[in-house]
Amino acid sequence: MSVSGSDRRAFLDTLFFTSLAAVAVAVLAPVPFFLLPPARARVRRVIVGLAAELRPGTARKFAYGERVGVVLHDGTALRVFDARCTHQGCKVNWDPNGRFLSCPCHGAAFSSTGEPLRGPHDGPLETLPYRITASGEIEVGE
């Protein structure tokens, strides 16, 4: 079988463009991985204040790593939530009169136990674990 010049050129062209495509893929492949952020160490624990200083019906917000938490005293117990509204992620605020958490963005409201009361939402607020230290401080985190 003889190989004509044009067959040969076509073959070389295919080889060239296939290699070019392979190089392009190899060069671009790391980009999506680069853009997806690596996992970072999370904040483990944070002291929010003295439990005795949080009066019934009041709440306090605190920074929890990059998150924002809210601790509230609903009259019977302390409750600690991630303040991130489950609708679209705005930060909820404690309404001292109505005794619920409300979101300024689209009007969602959550009860003092984190359950959705009204407005758009995607489930209850996330509860954050906490404990009271020996010196009476509220310590939020695992």
Added chain:
Amino acid sequence: MRVGWIEDRTGARQWFRSVRARLSRPLPLKSAGITLGSVALFLLFLQFVSGALLTVYYVPSWSDAHDSVAHIVTEVRFGWLVRSVHVWSAHMTVAIVALHLMRVFVRGAYARPREATWWCGVLLGSLVAGAAFTGQALPMDEEATGGMAVAASFADSVGAGALVRGGPYVGQATLSRMFAAHVVFIPGSLLLLITLHLALVGRHRLQGAETMEGSSSAFPRRAALSCSGALAVLAVLAVAWPAGLGSEADPLGTAEHVKPMWIFLPIYQAVKGIPAWAAPLLLAIPAGFLILVPFLPWRRPVLAAGAVLLAAAVALGVLGAMA
């Protein structure tokens, strides 16, 4: 330097002549709004210049960004003017691009053979909206943090939240991404796509003028007039109502009554009434319609559908503005 030498080395005059010849083609009979694209181009040029100036002082830092913008508008000489031009021409660009889209839509200029011009335009429109959105995030006022939270949660519902947030939560990494998108990725893509868009317009000529011969200075004259008009409007807006700066975002909260830029008000209002998972549909449905439009042969139903979408957006936007 002799002109002949420059011409020989660069071909500048020949190039200039061919551009002028293209711009001097006769206009179609129905040419209302024919300069809207040119005005968009002119305003984007102003955006590039004023934006480049702002990067000299702006600091993309979660804690210092707001201060740096306040510094620009209060202390830097003419800083208020540069920022005001950037902000006002952003509003105008968005509005003019929307009008340009509507004109092309109503005229049916998206149809064969201009499908690629239209899709390129749809991408350009999304990029312009993206530029407005990411720009709004940069001053780190209350609107900015609210907007970033919402964008991240939109992205979450299609599984791309981490890509927007840059981490598990909205924070410095999110602002860095907004900044990178606003000053590098979006402007770069805009430049590429505008070049393509204009090349395609040149290739297919203006709708209704495909077979017209001869040369006319109507287009360049009208384009220059429209751009001067836009510049005058911009100057009045920018000087008489210098762009305001919202108060610094509270790191622990979202402020009451934060609202996004007007173009996003329809979405802002619509998400109140639908479950979170359905939110991306608010973008997908209009986008899908615009992408498919060149394939839909029925003129009247398509026009009607466009009118319904527009009416819904305006109604939602007005409700959102009053809420």
